Amino acid sequence: MNAKTQYGQARRQVFVDTETTGLSVKSGHRIVELAAVEAVNGKVTGKTFHTYLNPERAIDPYAQKVHGLSSEFLADKPRFSDIAEGFKSFVQGAECLMHNAPFDTGFINAELEAAGYSERLQEMVNIVCTVSLAKRRFPGQAASLDSLIERSGRSTKRRNHSALEDARLLADVYFKLLSKPTVKSISTTQALSLHKSMVPTPQQLGLTKTLAFVNVPFGQTFFYKKRVTKDCDGNIQIIHTAHEDVHRFRRVSGPFIYAVADSGGNTRYLGKSLEAFLYKRWIRIKGNIHHKESRDYIIAEILANRSPVWLWSASIDELRNRLPIEVRSLDSRDIAKKLEALWIQRWKPHLWNEKYETVDLSFSDGEYWRP
Secondary structure, three states, rough: OOHHHHHOOOEEEEEEEEOOOOHHEEEEEEEEEEEEEEEOOOOOEEEEEEOOOOOOOOHHHHHHHOOOOOOEEEEOOOOOHHHHHHHHHHEEEEEEEEEEEEHHEEEHHHHHOOOOOOOHHHHHEEEEEEEHHHHHHOOOOOOOOHHHHOOOOOOOOOOOOOHHHHHHHHHHHHHHHHOOOOOOOHHHHHHHHHHHHHHOOOOOOOEEEEEEEEEEOOOOOOOOOOOOOEOOOOOEEEEEEEOOOOOOOHHEEEEEEEEEEOOOEEEEEEOOOOOOOOHHHHOOOOOOOOHHHHHHHHHHHOOOOOEEEEEEEEEEHHHHOOOEEEHHOHHHHHHHHHHHHHHHHHHHHOOOOOOOOOOOOOOOOOOOOOO
């Protein structure tokens, strides 16, 4: 009996943790232990998914010291490809909570890719990072799992990390410390406002309004300065563009970050360019705007009379001073790549972006837009 049948309109959550051969998925490190603990309607059900894995590579001494798992112990354990279907089935459709979600998500996605799967974790579940929840709930205080365990009143002292035990501990501290709203009651209007605020506005991200898309009489292709063309049936295709700042549109050069915001002011698409000027990135020589994955969404917004849809932008030089001191000296191309990756992952459920970016865990944007 599935959760929905047994509990009615149930809220199903899974708390996921991994142990790995090392800290960097980019260096080819892999998962050695994977665990997921189920909760339904705020209560742990006792159902778990847990396995040790043969990583088919050496384990870093530091990592082995953390989790205590040796190559000898793991030698006869299954490969990720052997258990992938079982794991996917267990987590599918749930809200997936992880402590430092970028780390675990990066490793799980790498394993899925290596096993021949095109689907990524964020396409199966709604990912929630409990580190981010803890930072918002306890601003200025430590947000590690050990700190939350202590704050929850448990006397548990972790010696070796265990994915299964840590997933259980995370579920426990989540329901004790993080799951309750910070206000006693909330109206529907307030709830919608909070939902929209989960992604900062482009202005909060340090971007500047640059271009507006308006007026779609017909079609599927953007055009610049009201140029028109005809499809094979002779129908005219056009989207007008109206500049907020024509000089800025021509001036912004890569590397830069840009965002598309809907008519409600919500950030809906995030992107970067490392080389081109902004206008070259968006307006092609014959007038076509090449961005198919955002293009169709923009058209849908305008056809639904929710225009204009705005393009916002900022060069990395414009953003640099708003970033933490330790990353300001990085190459502009690296900053652009890391910002796009971090922002897409952080707000993926609320964006139009189809692709998923791997996040560099050594990079911090300082979360400078937060109150």
